[in-house]
Amino acid sequence: MRILDAGCGGGRNLEYLLGSGYEVFGADANPEAIRAVRALAAGLAPRLPPDNFRVEPVEAMSFPDVHAEVVLSSAVLHFARDHAHFQAMLDGSWRVLRPGGLFFCRLASSIGMESRVTPIGGGRHRLPDGSERYLVDEAALMTATDRLGGELLDPLKTTIVQNQRCMTTWVVRKG
16 A cells, blocks of 8 residues: 555554555655654665655655555644645645545644634634644535535544643545
């Protein structure tokens, strides 16, 4: 199975996959993160070429269309600068997913803490922990699912992290 981690960082979500023989790919705009994930891959899956892990932003990945059966996006999309950037990041992640493939996304949301976040413009909010993030809500995720032609595979699940922020899991199959 071909798995692409869009915004892979240093590979914290890839250790199991690399060690289990999956064909793993990743992209991250941070060159240091890609150096770290290449080193991790060299130790756990030396057969994978270093070019599987690329220094590039999620919205401009050079992987071909319909490249992977699974695309992971864990704690990435909430770093969008505004609505247009969020859309570009989401579309870039969706583009590389094969029809019938699984998009697994974990991102910050306002779900469950709507009254505790302060809008600051362009979809960005100030959270109770003092950070600023692009936040989605249930309606935005359902609209995005429909726009992409996807099918929600699991109900949205949101965890409130000690009344500081909310993280929502969004799992979609590509039609």
